[in-house]
Amino acid sequence: MKTFLDYCFYRAASFYKEWGEDAYLYAGSIVSYGSLGFNILTIIIVVQSLWLNIAHTKTEIIVMAVLTATVCLFLGDNDKFLYLEKKYKKEKHKKMRGWIVFTYWIGSIIVFGISVAVFK
Numbered sequence: 331m332k333t334f335l336d337y338c339f340y341r342a343a344s345f346y347k348e349w350g351e352d353a354y355l356y357a358g359s360i361v362s363y364g365s366l367g368f369n370i371l372t373i374i375i376v377v378q379s380l381w382l383n384i385a386h387t388k389t390e391i392i393v394m395a396v397l398t399a400t401v402c403l404f405l406g407d408n409d410k411f412l413y414l415e416k417k418y419k420k421e422k423h424k425k426m427r428g429w430i431v432f433t434y435w436i437g438s439i440i441v442f443g444i445s446v447a448v449f450k
Contacts (some may be wrong), residue, residue, distance in 0.1 A: 334434075338362035339406055340414035341431050359406025360399060365438040367398030372438075372445045379449035391446070 343358025371394050378384040421427070 338431050343411050355406040355411055359402045363402040363405050365435050368438040368442040372442045375445045375449050
């Protein structure tokens, strides 16, 4: 899973770097590791609702989102990006892998939204 998340970080950071963003490392880490945050929030909401019979609150979601965003700022660094850039310099099936990463990002957000709507 760590390899997949690192690849997601690399793809997001390289996308923002190509667009000329100065803070491409931070943007890439927030996008990639933020999806992991959405997945963790989804698991928390489902566990609270189904097994613990506790309703989730907006405050809980906001606190977890801020915590995730703060952690994301420390996960993306230049050394990691340069290592991943060297590692994936001649990767095969780049387009297919890109679509898998994009589907993971969008799927994380959609599943989170559905869990919030269903488990009110």
